[in-house]
Amino acid sequence: MKIVSHEIVWVDVPLPRPFVSGSGFRASEVRHVVLKLRTDDGIEGLGWAYAHSHTMLPALGSAIDDVATMIQGMDPFMRNEIQNRINRATQWTGGGLNEWVSAVINFALYDIAGKALGQPVYKILGGLHTESVPTYASHKLWRDWSLDDLATGAAEIKADGFKMLKFRVGANDAALDERERAKVVREAVGPDYPIAVDINQGWDVARTMEVVPYLEEFRVHWLEDPIHRHDFVGYRHLVDALNIAITHGENLWDWRLFLDVVKQGAVDIAMIDAHHVGGIDGFIKAAAVCDAAYRPVVTHLSPEIAVHLGASVSNCTLVEYMHWSFGLFEDTSQINAEGRMIVPQKPGFGVTLNEELLKRGIKD
Amino acid sequence: MKITSHEVITVNVPMEAALMGRTESPHTILRLRTDEGIEGIGWAFIFGPMGPALAKALDGVAELLHGEDPMLREHIDGIVDAATSGSGPGMSHYVRAVINFAVWDITGKALGQPVWKLLGGAHAESVTTYASGWLWRDYDLDALEKTAGKLVERGFTSMKFRCGAEARMSDEAERARVMRNAVGDDITIMVDINQGWDIPRAMEGARHFEAQNVYWLEDPIDYRDVQGYSQLVNATDISITHGEYNYGFEPFGPIADHRAADIFMIDAHHVGGIDAWKRAADIATSVFRPFVTHLSPEIAVHLAAGINGVKTVEFMPWSFNLWEKPMDINAEGELIVPQEPGLGVTLNEDLVKSNRMDV
Numbered sequence: 090m091k092i093v094s095h096e097i098v099w100v101d102v103p104l105p106r107p108f109v110s111g112s113g114f115r116a117s118e119v120r121h122v123v124l125k126l127r128t129d130d131g132i133e134g135l136g137w138a139y140a141h142s143h144t145m146l147p148a149l150g151s152a153i154d155d156v157a158t159m160i161q162g163m164d165p166f167m168r169n170e171i172q173n174r175i176n177r178a179t180q181w182t183g184g185g186l187n188e189w190v191s192a193v194i195n196f197a198l199y200d201i202a203g204k205a206l207g208q209p210v211y212k213i214l215g216g217l218h219t220e221s222v223p224t225y226a227s228h229k230l231w232r233d234w235s236l237d238d239l240a241t242g243a244a245e246i247k248a249d250g251f252k253m254l255k256f257r258v259g260a261n262d263a264a265l266d267e268r269e270r271a272k273v274v275r276e277a278v279g280p281d282y283p284i285a286v287d288i289n290q291g292w293d294v295a296r297t298m299e300v301v302p303y304l305e306e307f308r309v310h311w312l313e314d315p316i317h318r319h320d321f322v323g324y325r326h327l328v329d330a331l332n333i334a335i336t337h338g339e340n341l342w343d344w345r346l347f348l349d350v351v352k353q354g355a356v357d358i359a360m361i362d363a364h365h366v367g368g369i370d371g372f373i374k375a376a377a378v379c380d381a382a383y384r385p386v387v388t389h390l391s392p393e394i395a396v397h398l399g400a401s402v403s404n405c406t407l408v409e410y411m412h413w414s415f416g417l418f419e420d421t422s423q424i425n426a427e428g429r430m431i432v433p434q435k436p437g438f439g440v441t442l443n444e445e446l447l448k449r450g451i452k453d
Numbered sequence: 454m455k456i457t458s459h460e461v462i463t464v465n466v467p468m469e470a471a472l473m474g475r476t477e478s479p480h481t482i483l484r485l486r487t488d489e490g491i492e493g494i495g496w497a498f499i500f501g502p503m504g505p506a507l508a509k510a511l512d513g514v515a516e517l518l519h520g521e522d523p524m525l526r527e528h529i530d531g532i533v534d535a536a537t538s539g540s541g542p543g544m545s546h547y548v549r550a551v552i553n554f555a556v557w558d559i560t561g562k563a564l565g566q567p568v569w570k571l572l573g574g575a576h577a578e579s580v581t582t583y584a585s586g587w588l589w590r591d592y593d594l595d596a597l598e599k600t601a602g603k604l605v606e607r608g609f610t611s612m613k614f615r616c617g618a619e620a621r622m623s624d625e626a627e628r629a630r631v632m633r634n635a636v637g638d639d640i641t642i643m644v645d646i647n648q649g650w651d652i653p654r655a656m657e658g659a660r661h662f663e664a665q666n667v668y669w670l671e672d673p674i675d676y677r678d679v680q681g682y683s684q685l686v687n688a689t690d691i692s693i694t695h696g697e698y699n700y701g702f703e704p705f706g707p708i709a710d711h712r713a714a715d716i717f718m719i720d721a722h723h724v725g726g727i728d729a730w731k732r733a734a735d736i737a738t739s740v741f742r743p744f745v746t747h748l749s750p751e752i753a754v755h756l757a758a759g760i761n762g763v764k765t766v767e768f769m770p771w772s773f774n775l776w777e778k779p780m781d782i783n784a785e786g787e788l789i790v791p792q793e794p795g796l797g798v799t800l801n802e803d804l805v806k807s808n809r810m811d812v
Contacts, residue, residue: 112539140540143513144510144514144517144536145510145536145544147510147512148506148509148510148540148544149540151502151505151812152502152503152505152506155501155505159502178502178503180501181499182499182506182543182544182547183698183700184541184543184544184546185541185543185544185545186503186506186540186545187543189540189541342541342543343677349707
């Protein structure tokens with residue numbers, strides 16, 4: 090089997106409600122770039138990426154397009170050989186975009202592999218859970234939501250069957266205002282329900298130490314990305330000084346950085362974004378590095394892909410439920426009666442593109 | 454003064470000396486224009502698919518700068534950082550660097566001063582340099598010897614050659630021997646491995662290079678292996694030089710903490726621009742380590758002429774044909790410092806027209 094052609098499709102995926110993202114971008118749609126990688130056997134594999142800030146997306150699309158052309162004629166099962174080829178072609182710019190490009194192609198290759206073998210990706214990786222994986226609701230409770238909306242939203246999440254949620258703080262100057270957000274969420278869901286909080290790097294160590302006692306007061310389960318993604322020394326300090334679990338890693342672009350993080354004792358729960366570490370193969374390497382240091386890992390965004398990692402990687406304990414790509418597919422991530430994310434059983438990632446939406450494309 | 458428009462073009466620039474089979478280097482150029490008629494330029498050169506990707510990224514980000522005062526460099530860097538950092542390091546640093554070069558160029562032209570003077574002014578006429586555009590990994594021993602001799606004749610007092618492609622260490626050692634014999638004892642020679650080795654190989658190679666009094670061993674192992682570099686620094690006599698592959702100034706922190714480099718090499722594009730370069734250089738200074746530039750002598754000369762402590766500037770001629778006047782060394786083998794306002798380079802508009810690429 091050989092890769093023979095590809096198509097890049099741009100599409101703005103609508104959201105049920107406009108929001109302000111963790112990184113501060115106002116969005117009512119999420120722009121996606123979709124790679125359809127085709128083989129001479131007629132199999133089409135999908136990879137995709139998205140961003141709230143559109144600025145770097147044209148560069149990403151251009152790179153994916155050129156790199157996908159370069160790998161024509163190669164056997165899609167030869168993922169490592171293909172990755173070497175990608176590395177050689179992209180070596181002059183390093184880091185971020187390279188991981189992103191590699192990830193989109195890596196996803197497409199896994200989708201092809203699954204479809205060729207008639208197996209879901211999680212089974213190719215070595216299945217751990219076959220029916221469902223633990224998940225938490227991450228798609229609501231944004232930093233710009235009012236206290237009333239937080240309370241209502243949290244109650245809705247619990248009523249929808251989720252067994253854990255994440256909310257955001259970090260926009261208030263007064264520490265007591267941050268405390269208030271944790272208080273209303275806790276009161277909305279009751280004493281036993283796990284609630285996690287995300288700061289999206291908004292603080293420094295001093296501010297974190299100031300606010301966290303108020304979060305620990307309401308037994309917030311984890312504190313995510315409190316400080317700058319590269320301040321490993323600061324993270325070590327927080328890990329040592331605070332009871333709350335320090336969770337971070339989504340902004341690490343290169344699986345090797347997880348080695349530095351865990352060696353320095355700078356994380357409790359490692360969060361790995363598959364797009365940022367070069368795809369599924371990169372995620373597995375990052376997870377293994379964390380496993381060697383007895384650290385659990387959790388996924389970041391893209392549940393359509395992450396569910397396969399949650400269903401196969403032995404130290405992956407939780408998959409983030411985020412709806413940004415749901416409109417792109419006919420079959421969205423589903424929650425069962427126990428509040429767990431159902432593992433797809435169809436070959437590959439088990440997703441079908443919403444071709445009607447693809448036809449609509451993007452606005453500019 | 455406000456930025457009013459921009460243009461991003463890609464130009465295939467013929468190189469003075471072939472680079473491992475390539476004779477041209479695609480350059481991505483940003484022209485930033487102001488309401489006072491001053492134009493500043495920034496540029497990068499990237500082989501392969503990331504060149505067109507950079508052009509697209511620059512185009513999108515430069516659009517965001519319309520209406521901004523180009524002299525507010527920190528403010529502009531904040532805008533650029535916010536627009537690009539979500540895509541991780543690498544490309545985002547190229548974007549920041551190219552824009553930083555362009556706004557520095559505008560600032561210099563607006564104030565009628567060369568950039569190196571605005572950076573503080575350390576050396577007004579010339580700076581130490583070494584020949585780097587030759588003596589590649591694919592040169593055979595004969596070519597190595599002849600070219601090294603020509604560089605000495607031209608007036609260079611130091612030069613860099615490459616190893617790392619030979620299967621046998623004895624062949625690597627032979628390259629060093631040929632180099633030393635070709636230039637005599639008074640010329641400084643350095644060697645670059647471009648991360649081709651691992652620690653055992655680097656330890657073995659270092660001994661042979663030390664025997665020929667090679668001044669520095671550059672990028673022997675994977676640039677990310679900070680501990681490995683620490684090990685090499687401690688275990689070898691030769692100066693371990695590296696850092697060009699690091700994106701942002703932040704990675705120089707751990708390198709400094711672990712004393713993982715004898716000489717810090719900082720690439721102005723990869724670090725994110727001239728202002729970022731100074732931050733990285735300050736980190737090296739804080740741990741009493743010397744630092745050097747990487748590529749782009751048109752930028753590096755301003756760093757070396759402006760900031761105390763730059764040991765030497767890499768004389769890499771890849772971009773020379775893009776300008777009306779190439780850079781050159783003086784009779785003492787030093788790189789001549791430009792005296793014109795801004796970066797002191799003028800695009801060769803004929804070449805820009807004839808070699809423009811559609812990306």
